[in-house]
Amino acid sequence: MQALSKRDLFLSHVGQTSTFPLALEVSKAEGVFIYDTQGKKYFDLNSGISVSSLGHRHPAVTSAIKDQLDKYLHTMVYGEHIQSPQIKFAQLLKDNLDESLDCVYYLNSGSEVIEAAMKLAKRATGRREIIACRHAYHGSTQGAESLRSDLEYSGAFLPLIPGVKFIEYNNEEDLKKIGSRTAAVIAEPVQAEAGVIPPQNDYLKKLRARCHEMNALLVLDEIQTGFGRTGQLFAHQKYEVIPDLMCIGKAMGGGMPIGGLVGHHELINLFAKKPDLGHITTFGGHPVVCAAAYATLQTLLASDIISGVSTKEKIIKSKLQHPIIKEVRSSGLMMAVELTKRKYLKHVVNKAMDNGVIVDYFLFNNRSFRLAPPLIYQEDELHEALDRLLEAIDYAHKKYEKK
Numbered sequence: 001m002q003a004l005s006k007r008d009l010f011l012s013h014v015g016q017t018s019t020f021p022l023a024l025e026v027s028k029a030e031g032v033f034i035y036d037t038q039g040k041k042y043f044d045l046n047s048g049i050s051v052s053s054l055g056h057r058h059p060a061v062t063s064a065i066k067d068q069l070d071k072y073l074h075t076m077v078y079g080e081h082i083q084s085p086q087i088k089f090a091q092l093l094k095d096n097l098d099e100s101l102d103c104v105y106y107l108n109s110g111s112e113v114i115e116a117a118m119k120l121a122k123r124a125t126g127r128r129e130i131i132a133c134r135h136a137y138h139g140s141t142q143g144a145e146s147l148r149s150d151l152e153y154s155g156a157f158l159p160l161i162p163g164v165k166f167i168e169y170n171n172e173e174d175l176k177k178i179g180s181r182t183a184a185v186i187a188e189p190v191q192a193e194a195g196v197i198p199p200q201n202d203y204l205k206k207l208r209a210r211c212h213e214m215n216a217l218l219v220l221d222e223i224q225t226g227f228g229r230t231g232q233l234f235a236h237q238k239y240e241v242i243p244d245l246m247c248i249g250k251a252m253g254g255g256m257p258i259g260g261l262v263g264h265h266e267l268i269n270l271f272a273k274k275p276d277l278g279h280i281t282t283f284g285g286h287p288v289v290c291a292a293a294y295a296t297l298q299t300l301l302a303s304d305i306i307s308g309v310s311t312k313e314k315i316i317k318s319k320l321q322h323p324i325i326k327e328v329r330s331s332g333l334m335m336a337v338e339l340t341k342r343k344y345l346k347h348v349v350n351k352a353m354d355n356g357v358i359v360d361y362f363l364f365n366n367r368s369f370r371l372a373p374p375l376i377y378q379e380d381e382l383h384e385a386l387d388r389l390l391e392a393i394d395y396a397h398k399k400y401e402k403k
């Protein structure tokens, strides 16, 4: 009997979340490139959805991981032992934030951070209502899923958490819905899965002011926008608002799984009182992963990677001109390319892949594709990737314009 291919084994024995997975058979990844098992090289313009901001296997990250491997792995559930990688990251992070954001509670993923934020907001305010923005994605656990307005996805999992209300992002009138019962508003500084929608007319400042007025906490989900993606270390710094709580994840670990809930220590430490052990985790803040996170943050801060973001954003925007490109929306290197017609989308994405360029879809926008390249692209590499992408766009246009 013939042995099953890796693809067949993947489809049969690895849990699937889509009936049409990309199924790229990865053999290695380095810098801005991913290589498949046939030796084909792909320009990564997606970063595993805003994770690999330092590119793949950045030497500072791999070396920090190796050093920590030789010292210790897991020693005790979160928060009991003093571990230097946790302290080093926390200290460097707080040194680069407003002084009110001086403490981080470590978790393993973005969804978990959102869960913790929802719980902490209830605990801190004694209120039960959480407000989120329509067309936001904050994660797939039940609390985070409750914040998803699109019933096409969440409808199958009802009932979810009660007490969630939705407002329209960038809609000032809707801010009136934030009231005296609201524990927290959870929002992305730049909406990601809606297809990259930046704040307009000082929306975030107005949201901040309304939360202050109503004594509701402002929780900013910087899980996609964080760690330089929008051209500053964090998007709230770019748009000049300070949240009560900030959720971080994705690029934080330089390719390793980690998340963090960041806030004032008095707020975060409510998890230690009434009840104590109010939110616990076994692996959150794992020393190897924290060592990777520290190396990632240190590398971002000690280099010109973040300051180079806006130049690369401009290169991409000026180069991506084509009759079927309607607009390119962006905040730094968090970008959406909107096409004139929905029918082109999958052909562009598929043909780009054939041409050795990885781009991706959005959850809630079926006319746009995502560009979230590693921030470390050299300009010549970026030009080559964009030339190949434009070729795919042109192909889709010519082949499918009449269909």
Ligand SMILES: Cc1ncc(COP(=O)(O)O)c(C=O)c1O
Pocket (backbone or CB within 6 Å): 049, 109, 110, 111, 112, 114, 137, 138, 139, 140, 188, 192, 221, 222, 223, 224, 249, 250
């Ligand atoms: C803005 C935002 N928040 C939260 C999450 C959930 O993070 P995770 O997949 O690590 O649970 C995501 C994931 O895509 C995200 O984009």
